[in-house]
Amino acid sequence: MNDLAIHTQGLAKYFGKTRAVDSLDLKVPRGAVYGFLGRNGAGKTTTVRTLLGLLHPSGGSAEVLGFDIGRDLIAILERTGFVPENKTLFSGITPAQLVHFNQGYFPKWSSELVARYAELFEIPMQTPFAKLSLGNKTKVCHLLALCQGADLLILDEPSIGLDPVITDLLLRVLVEDHVSEGKTVFLSSHQLAEVERIADWVGIIEKGKILLETRLEDIRQNYRLIRAAGDAAPTISSPDLIAVQSSENFRSYLVTREAEDFAAMLRAKGMTILEILPVSLEEVFLGLTRKEVPCISGKPGTIAAPA
C-alpha cells in the first residue's frame, strides 16, 4: 500500500489563460494532519476540487489513497470525507434527513458517531438546513464527513462560523477520534493558529505552485528569523534562505536551518546581528507569501522571497 494519502505530480488546472494550479507536487503522508495553506486565490480550493473529481485536471497526475483521480474516482469518494468551503447542503432538508440521505452511500457509516457528534456539537437535528446558523451548517457538514468512516478527511476552511469552544472540540475530535485511528486529515485553511495546533505537515501554495512543504516540527526546531542592521545591502545566496524583508537599514532573514552559520556570513559582509528568533508558522507563511507594500510613512519596505 502506498504510504501517501495524497500524491500529486505536476498537477495543473487552467481556466483559460489563468493557471489556478500549476505543476503542483504534493506529498501528504498517511496518518498525518496536513495543513494546506495559501492566500485567497492561491489555488487551494481548486486543488481540492480537482482531487475529488469536481474539476478535470489540465495536466499532471494525482493519486488519493493510492487511487488515480481519473480512473478510480468512486473508490476515492467512498473513502474520503469532504467538507466543502461553502457549507451549503440541501436547504429544505433537516440534518436528520441529511444523515438518512448520506448513510446509504458509505458502507462504513457509523450511526453511533452520528449520535455522539450530534450531541457533542449541539446540532439541532430536526431544523431545516436553510434555517440553521452558519456555525450549525458547518457542524452538519462535519457531522456527515466524520461519520462516514473515511480514511481521509479533506476539510476546506473547516472552522468557518464555529465559535472557539466548538472549534476546540472539532480539533480534538479530529486528532483523538480520527488521526489516532491512522486516518489522514487534509486541512485547507487560512486559520494558521488552528493548523499550527494540530498539523504534522504544512504545504504553502501561492499562485498555484507549492512554495514550501515541510514538517511543522522542522519549522519549530530549525527555522529562524535573523534581524540584522547595516548600511550595506549584501547580496546573499543560500538554499537555506527563504525570505528577506528590508526596511531602511534593517533586514530580516528567514532561514530554514543553520541560522548561526548564516548570521556569521552576514557579519562577514558588514551587517550587525540584532537577534536570532524562533519563528511561528504565521511568520513563515507571511515571509513566503506577503507582497511588497508601501509603508505608512511613504517609504517602501521590501518584502520578498529570494529568487
Next chain:
Amino acid sequence: MYLWKAWHDCRARVMLYILVALSIGVLCGLDIITGANYNTIWMALPRLHRFVRSYDFSMDITFNALHWVVAGWSLSGAFISGAAFNWEVGGYGITLALLSGLILGSTGVGREYGADTMSFVLTRPSARRNFILTDWLVGLTAMVIILSGLVLPLLPFLAAVHAKGPGNILAALPALWVLGAAIYGLSHFTTLVTGSASKGMVLSVATYLTYFFLPTALHEWWHSDALLRAAEWTLAPFKRGAWPLSAFDWGATAFWLALAAGFLAASLAWIKFREV
C-alpha cells in the same frame, strides 16, 4: 440515497398534478356524458343522467370557461388544429403533459448547481449518470401516473356512452406518456445546462414556443408548409377528433420517444463532462 432526495423534492408537485389530472379526467368524463346521446345514457345510467342534468347549466359554463383557458394557454391548439377550444382530452392531455413535464423536469439534479449543492452531490460515491437516471426514474414514473390519471377516470364514462368499450383510449395513452417524457427531458436538460430551475424553465418554454411558432411563421411568411405538416404529424394523436377514441399512433409515439431518449443522452453526456 438520491432516489429518496429526488422523490422528496418533487412529491408535493406530483401529488398536486395527480389530483389535477384526476379532477380534469372526471370533469371531461362528465362533459362526455352531457354531450352524448341522452337516450343512450338514459338507458345506461339513468341515475347519473339525472344527476348530470340537474347541473347541466353550470356544467356548460364551467367547461366553456375551461376550454377557453386551455385554448388561450395552449398555443399549440391555435396553430395546429385551428379549433383549440374544443380539444377535449387531447388538449387537456397535452397541456397537462407540458405543465407537469416542465415543472418536474426543473426539479432535477441540474438545479443543484444553482443551489451551490452540486459539489456535495457529486462527492457522494456514485457514478454521475446515476443521478440523472434516478431523476428520470422518478420523473417518468410520476408523469405516467399523472397522465394516466387524466385518462383512466374517463373509462367508466366512455363505457357508459359507447357500447364497444373504451379500449382505444388506452391505446392512445402511450403517445401521451412519451410526449410527457420528451417535455420532461427537455426541462431536465435545460435545467442541467443552465444550473437553475427558473432559467431552465424559461429556456424550455422558449424551445416549446419555437416548436409551435416556427412552422406557422414559415408557413405564413414564406409559404413553406413542410415544417407545419411535420409538426402536425407529431401532434396527430392529440388533435381534435383524434381523442378520445384514437388508435395507437406508432409514428408520433416513436418521434416523441426518440426525442425523450435524445434528451436523456444529452443530460448523461453533460453531467459527465461538466465541472463544478
